[in-house]
Amino acid sequence: NIAKEQYTSPTPIQQQAVPVALSGRDIIGIAKTGSGKTASFVWPLIVHVLDQPYLQKGEGPIGVIVAPTRELAHQIYLECKKFCKGLGINVAPLYGGQAKLEQLNALREGAEIVVCTPGRLIDLIKTKKCPMTRVTFLVLDEADRMFQLGFEPQINSIVGRVRPDRQTLLFSATFRPKVETLARNILVDPVRIVIGKVGQANEDIVQRVEVIDPAMKWGWLTSRLPAFVGHGSVLVFVSTRQAAQELTKNLNLYGYPSTSLHGDKAQAERHEIMKQFKKGEFKVLVATDVVARGMDVRSIKTVVNFDLAKNIEAHIHRIGRTGRAGEQGTAYTLIVPDDKPKTVADVVRNLQSTGIHVSPQLLEIAMKNKKFASSRTRRQKGGGEPQAARPIGPRTGGRGIGFTQGGGGGGGGKPAKEG
Structure with a gap:
């Protein structure tokens, strides 16, 4: 299916994230937009599902992908469907704008993978329409946007209902303090993968x-x-x-x-x-x-x-x-x-x-902007304007284990030491 979709070589985020995810590790993935990160979690999820015992009717999903908006969830759903074709894996969309009855029927019949928005998933969990006991692979995509939209309580609730021995992948284009706090709370010994600079636009x-x-x-x-x-x-x-x-x-x-x-x-x-x-x-x-x-x-x-x-x-x-x-x-x-x-x-x-x-x-x-003006004045007094200002967001080094790759290039970086 990957070949059919004309993938000839992996993007930098795919090079780094796919092997790590296939090894079973939790991931914090910070990647610029348009980097191909969707495939970097969909492919390992498919392999994970194929390694699990067959899903019985009414058991609930094995993998859950949570996205902040209907549009993003729908895009991920379409990608999942393409890559799952012919593998006997059913994918169910759980988000607004789709017929709720059809979504419930897909869950009842057995959907190994669910692609959802936080609100719709919480509704179905509370009404016991979506059991979470089989979920062993959880993906939180565009985590920064979820916080922007006020989904923090829903995310914490979803994570709290998934078994602790799950594998969790968290992806974000920016890495604000709230996202970092969430990552520390829900991930176990994660590998941090940074492609390019935190909060940087695509160099293409x-x-x-x-x-x-x-x-x-x-x-x-x-x-x-x-x-x-x-x-x-x-x-x-x-x-x-x-x-x-x-x-x-x-x-x-x-x-x-x-x-x-x-x-x-x-x-x-x-x-x-x-x-x-x-x-x-x-x-x-x-x-x-x-x-x-x-x-x-x-x-x-x-x-x-x-x-x-x-x-x-x-x-x-x-x-x-x-x-x-x-x-x-x-x-x-x-x-x-x-x-x-x-x-x-x-x-x-x-x-x-x-x-x-x-x-x-x-x-x-x-x-x-007073803060910008003040920082610029301090830099000038301290010896002139640097050629490139520090990118927005916290430093990419620090706590946790991770690969850090600058400039969006390929190749495997060495794991950073835990600190």
């Missing part, structure tokens, strides 16, 4: 950030769309549902067939839109952050942050919708003078951490 993505007057944004977009569409599909992010609808309407009037995707649309409609977008039935998709995670469309060559994201995590995951699986992509971010200084400062830090030049206009907005 060319980033362009422009400071612009709000009234000039429409002209900027329409003047560049012909070139963007000529290279492939275009994903445009805006901050509100109303903005998505308005921009889509204007683009269609301008002659660019486009569709909007936001939280007001039903799940079935979202799936249909994504299916059409993947097929290339339209080249421009205007979306809110509802699709910032989980979307895997390799034809997306350009991402445009028409409105700045609310925070750096959302920004990183937005631009990570291009540059997938080694493909090259370009991400444009339009920043207006009134944008939130803290977010702008975080964007500047992220750009500097990858060696990208920061314009004086962009730096001027970032300096409105």
Whole structure:
């Protein structure tokens, strides 16, 4: 099945994570967006399931994959289905927007793997529709996003209902303190695998950030769309549902067939839109952050942050919708003078951490953030500005055992000593 999906060589996260997971160890995986991490936990899970006694009717799943959003859960579900084809492994989707009765029937008939969102799984556990006694493989994907969405109590509840001798894999694109605390509480002697720098954008993505007057944004977009569409599909992010609808309407009037995707649309409609977008039935998709995670469309060559994201995590995951699986992509971010200084400062830090030049206009907005301005002043007094600022997030060394690999390259790093 791997060969059928045209996988010719593993990505760096797959090189590191798959052998470790196959050995039975717990994992903390910190990887940039578009790194191929889904396969790095799906493949070992399939091997794990095949090694277990056959599932009896009504026993509940062997492997559980938890994702923060319906969109990401659906994407993982589709990946699981592809790789499980012909192996006698049933995969059940447990998340909103799908027929609940069909999900319950799939569980009753026997599903070795469940892909779910925290809320739906908790509901089914509480009503005793999803026994957890056979679960020996647990995956928490996009852990940082789960905390952002307020799922901490649900995650702790789910983990508490799974047997202690389980194998647990935790993946995140960023490694904030809450995620680190969760990892320490639920993982046993984990191997830490870091691909690239913590909180860093995919190096296959060319980033362009422009400071612009709000009234000039429409002209900027329409003047560049012909070139963007000529290279492939275009994903445009805006901050509100109303903005998505308005921009889509204007683009269609301008002659660019486009569709909007936001939280007001039903799940079935979202799936249909994504299916059409993947097929290339339209080249421009205007979306809110509802699709910032989980979307895997390799034809997306350009991402445009028409409105700045609310925070750096959302920004990183937005631009990570291009540059997938080694493909090259370009991400444009339009920043207006009134944008939130803290977010702008975080964007500047992220750009500097990858060696990208920061314009004086962009730096001027970032300096409105007191913390950023203070740290920059201290560095200058201490001997000048470093060539690359430290990436956002905690250091990758420290407690636990782990592989750390910089710059996203391949090859096996040596295990770090436990400290």
